[in-house]
Amino acid sequence: xxxxxxxxxxxxxxxxxxxxxxxxxxxxxxxxxxxxxxxxxxxxxxxxxxxxxxxxxxxxxxxxxxxxxxxxxxxxxxxxxxxxxxxxxxxxxxxxxxxxxxxxxxxxxxxxxxxxxxxxxxxxxxxxxxxxxxxxxxxxxxxxxxxxxxxxxxxxxxxxxxxxxxxxxxxxxxxxxxxxxxxxx
Ligand code: PRP
Numbered sequence: 001x002x003x004x005x006x007x008x009x010x011x012x013x014x015x016x017x018x019x020x021x022x023x024x025x026x027x028x029x030x031x032x033x034x035x036x037x038x039x040x041x042x043x044x045x046x047x048x049x050x051x052x053x054x055x056x057x058x059x060x061x062x063x064x065x066x067x068x069x070x071x072x073x074x075x076x077x078x079x080x081x082x083x084x085x086x087x088x089x090x091x092x093x094x095x096x097x098x099x100x101x102x103x104x105x106x107x108x109x110x111x112x113x114x115x116x117x118x119x120x121x122x123x124x125x126x127x128x129x130x131x132x133x134x135x136x137x138x139x140x141x142x143x144x145x146x147x148x149x150x151x152x153x154x155x156x157x158x159x160x161x162x163x164x165x166x167x168x169x170x171x172x173x174x175x176x177x178x179x180x181x182x183x184x185x
Pocket of ligand 1 (some may be wrong): 101105106110
């Protein structure tokens with residue numbers, strides 16, 4: 001069944017592990033010393049597996065918060081307007097260095113909104129980290145500080161990314177067979 005849905009595996013389980021090791025090393029170097037107080041902000045639902053695997057590789061104490069957002073508009077085209085579905089609050093924004101973690105950056109609207117949101121709340125610093133990046137889809141000028149892998153504009157799923165809300169549990173990222181999409185929209 002899954003064989004009919006997958007066009008090809010784009011990022012293997014092994015490559016994901018290598019990417020996470022590389023990104024964790026960069027984050028350890030940037031946040032592991034000095035007076036940094038890292039708070040990882042996971043953007044649900046897609047970033048959940050990436051966030052937990054990345055945090056396991058951090059060699060210093062950090063905290064975790066979660067947010068969930070949705071963009072107004074229908075279909076696959078984002079309107080650019082973001083609605084906060086799940087937010088968090090804390091007393092010490094001005095003492096925290098936030099790292100927003102995403103599974104994928106597409107238009108850039110979600111991370112642009114979240115960075116602004118955290119800065120407005122008084123965050124000491126805000127950076128972003130994404131497993132996958134589709135720069136060709138950008139609608140706003142946005143560059144994450146930590147990028148796992150740039151990918152072409154293909155419909156991908158697995159390792160947190162859903163295909164009609166399913167298959168987030170796959171250990172790899174795959175490109176969906178276009179025939180499957182045609183039959184299911
Ligand atoms: C996806 C992804 C990012 C966002 C990126 O989330 O996880 O949060 O879209 O798109 P953008 O750069 O165009 O804003 P989605 O809305 O599919 O929700 P999910 O993570 O719950 O699947």
